[in-house]
Amino acid sequence: MQLQQPENVVSNVGTGTELTDRQKDVLNAALELLVEGGDSLTMAGVARRASCSKETLYKWFTDRDGLLTATVQWQASKVRVVPVAREGLDEESLFTSLEHFARDWLLVLSGSTSIALNRLAVSHAGSGKSDLGEIVLNNGPIAMARRLKPVLETGRDAGLLDFDDINEAFASFFGLVVRDMQIRLLLGDRHEVSDAEIIRDARTATRQFFALYGNKAGA
Incomplete structure (x- = not known):
């Protein structure tokens, strides 16, 4: 299976309209x-x-x-959130939503564009060159959290997940998905991440997340 970069839809800056x-x-x-x-x-x-x-x-x-x-x-808009609704939500649907998000996230992070962008952002952070470090932080990890947290909260409300702190739950998901891949690529690891590895790692991370936060008592 060859993964394709998903279609991107983001708002035009300052207008709230879709980009042309x-x-x-x-x-x-x-x-x-x-x-x-x-x-x-x-x-x-x-x-x-x-x-x-x-x-x-x-x-x-x-x-x-x-x-x-x-x-x-x-x-960042290439990482899509598959929406879920509490009514009728089951573990399979929630798992699919989280796995899809993880797969897109890994696909984007491992691409040459994100690697170059993140390297530049790190070099600018605290240097006074530009606000790129803060821009990437706010529209990267922080934006990912803002988009995924409603899915996690819906899963909890449906009785499929069990956690007290949404920030801790997201941080755990982030760590399971990204692991050390991003830092290795930023530091020059020449290993080319294959589609098969992305699919495998996204599924493994989602399974591990459910092992940690899945509601063992059931819905």
Whole structure:
């Protein structure tokens, strides 16, 4: 089975509307430039790569940090949440939702774009170069938590999960899914993560999470 990057749907910065295809092209161009040159990303460079005017970029994204924020959000939107409803929710459906999220997360994190983006964010954190570290933190791990916590809480409300602290439960899921993979890739591990490994690891992490937090007493 070959995994495909999922379709991305995020809101246009400052408007609350879905991104247009043209805006998606711009954000893809920004991601390409981040991978290629990192710190050299400029509004002019993105405008050239995307064949649009700087005025259009400023209209859509306000400034470089606004463009960076939208770019990080666009990359993070590839991790999809399969919605669940408490009514009629069973363990299989909840397991599938969490496994799907874990699989997308691993697929995105192991890609060259995320590796380059995270390396750049780490180098900027606390350096005063830009707010990229904070942008990636807020629109990466913190955003992932904000999107997944409602699924975990619905599972608890349905009697399928048992935990007292939602933050602790999410942190456990995060640790089980990501493990040491991200830090190894950031430090230059040349191992290419295969689709089979991603599928296996996502399923294993979800099983381990249910072993820790599954409600043994039943619904």
